[in-house]
Amino acid sequence: MKITVAQLERYGLIGTGGRASLYIQALAGGEYADLAELVAWSDSNPGRLDAYERRARAAGWSVPRRYPPEELERMIAEERIDRLIITTPDDTHADLVVRALHAGADVIVEKPLTIDMPSVRRIERAIELTGRQVITTFNYRYSPRNSALRRVIADGRIGRVTLVHFEWALDTLHGADYFRRWHRNKAKSGGLLVHKSSHHFDLVNWWISAAPVRVFASGGLRFFGSEHAAARADSAAADSATAVEDRFALDLAGDPWLKELYLDNAHFDGYRRDLGVFEPGISIEDNLSALVDYDSGATLSYSLTTHSPWEGYRVSITGTEGRAELEVVERSAVLLGDDGRVVVDPSATPGPSATQGARPQAERLVVQRHWEEARVVPIPDGIGGHGGGDAYLLDHLFNRVTVDEPLGRVAGFSEGARAISVGIAGNVSLATGAAVNVADLFLGQPVSR
Numbered sequence: 001m002k003i004t005v006a007q008l009e010r011y012g013l014i015g016t017g018g019r020a021s022l023y024i025q026a027l028a029g030g031e032y033a034d035l036a037e038l039v040a041w042s043d044s045n046p047g048r049l050d051a052y053e054r055r056a057r058a059a060g061w062s063v064p065r066r067y068p069p070e071e072l073e074r075m076i077a078e079e080r081i082d083r084l085i086i087t088t089p090d091d092t093h094a095d096l097v098v099r100a101l102h103a104g105a106d107v108i109v110e111k112p113l114t115i116d117m118p119s120v121r122r123i124e125r126a127i128e129l130t131g132r133q134v135i136t137t138f139n140y141r142y143s144p145r146n147s148a149l150r151r152v153i154a155d156g157r158i159g160r161v162t163l164v165h166f167e168w169a170l171d172t173l174h175g176a177d178y179f180r181r182w183h184r185n186k187a188k189s190g191g192l193l194v195h196k197s198s199h200h201f202d203l204v205n206w207w208i209s210a211a212p213v214r215v216f217a218s219g220g221l222r223f224f225g226s227e228h229a230a231a232r233a234d235s236a237a238a239d240s241a242t243a244v245e246d247r248f249a250l251d252l253a254g255d256p257w258l259k260e261l262y263l264d265n266a267h268f269d270g271y272r273r274d275l276g277v278f279e280p281g282i283s284i285e286d287n288l289s290a291l292v293d294y295d296s297g298a299t300l301s302y303s304l305t306t307h308s309p310w311e312g313y314r315v316s317i318t319g320t321e322g323r324a325e326l327e328v329v330e331r332s333a334v335l336l337g338d339d340g341r342v343v344v345d346p347s348a349t350p351g352p353s354a355t356q357g358a359r360p361q362a363e364r365l366v367v368q369r370h371w372e373e374a375r376v377v378p379i380p381d382g383i384g385g386h387g388g389g390d391a392y393l394l395d396h397l398f399n400r401v402t403v404d405e406p407l408g409r410v411a412g413f414s415e416g417a418r419a420i421s422v423g424i425a426g427n428v429s430l431a432t433g434a435a436v437n438v439a440d441l442f443l444g445q446p447v448s449r
């Protein structure tokens, strides 16, 4: 069927930093030209908009109209925006979501939905008042291996889930990136329990179709940060603390796109993309554990580290009829070049490195039912970043796939709120040393949408 121009959805985007490129490429690049067009964009840093404009012109794409962030409402009205994509830092999401909804647009907001409970409430209220839709982009749901695990559980192959064990290891390259800029400030990112683990908590909520009810968390800043710099130099037997710094340094000038996007525009707003990870000023944890009880009766034990020598995750889910285990190696090793610096591209998503080190890039899903041999479950190939998740996510977001498929991968406000509720409760638990009832965060009123 030929789709007419009248059916095209009109998109705006706010926050033209690193993550925005996925959406800009897909919309302005023409991949979804039959369904959607990017008509306007906005960023508080005019230099980053310039950079994306140059990129669009060079690629022969039409250039969206630019608006200052304080004129978001005018942008939505003048450009007749149907949906606004929000790819700004986490602490800015809530205000922008609420403003966009009231201005008449639906919202696609990058994870995490927001970073604290009062702002969850504000978003919920705006949805109630406007009747508009908010989608939270949980791209990990779409990665074929994670979808395969969901299918195993939904099909009842391991029975009713009783226990989940989930370990996520970020390597020294990817993990360090959370300590270079706004992520390292808990007031801006909610810390890794909210910023990063909301992906993982969402996966568990979705895999086992349950809601978190109680959280106990423990963790600390134990590797990065100024207080650990000297210890790193000793334990790495490096010749100097400077050599250790170098191994973790991000060379913005050495990457043309990172230079054009961040380094060349730092003078506009003072935004440093490459702060030293052993400098003072870090208020987030780099090692975290959590115990989470679910309304289904299951319990999750979870851990996150940010300085593993390899990157990937392991999850085992035990049920009344068996057990499923998923093991994923996203990068087997971070290696140093002759100059003592890391050799892989720091801006790239962790990818295949089968030739690097003894642990090949791999994924394996095994299901074992009681009284049966273990069986390997085939995982279809994915496309693109985040374990193949990003490409499928875009297809759903831009309505190429419109059926509400049985896996239920599209996540709305309620799923976004539920995912961060674990991290927000975890942050309270970290501060108080006590277990926290999730319902208490919501002041006794469950989030309903």
Ligand SMILES: NC(=O)c1ccc[n+]([C@@H]2O[C@H](COP(=O)([O-])OP(=O)(O)OC[C@H]3O[C@@H](n4cnc5c(N)ncnc54)[C@H](O)[C@@H]3O)[C@@H](O)[C@H]2O)c1
Binding pocket: 014, 015, 016, 017, 018, 019, 020, 042, 043, 044, 045, 048, 069, 086, 087, 088, 089, 090, 092, 110, 111, 112, 137, 139, 195, 386
């Ligand atoms: N789903 C994923 O896997 C994934 C991956 C990366 C980032 N993200 C999320 O995407 C979002 C953006 O991350 P990023 O790495 O691109 O950050 P970034 O810092 O590179 O980009 C953010 C952009 O927003 C702009 N900005 C800041 N405050 C603003 C405001 N009030 N109004 C308008 N513009 C503003 C900045 O100038 C910058 O250009 C974050 O919420 C992050 O958690 C998600």
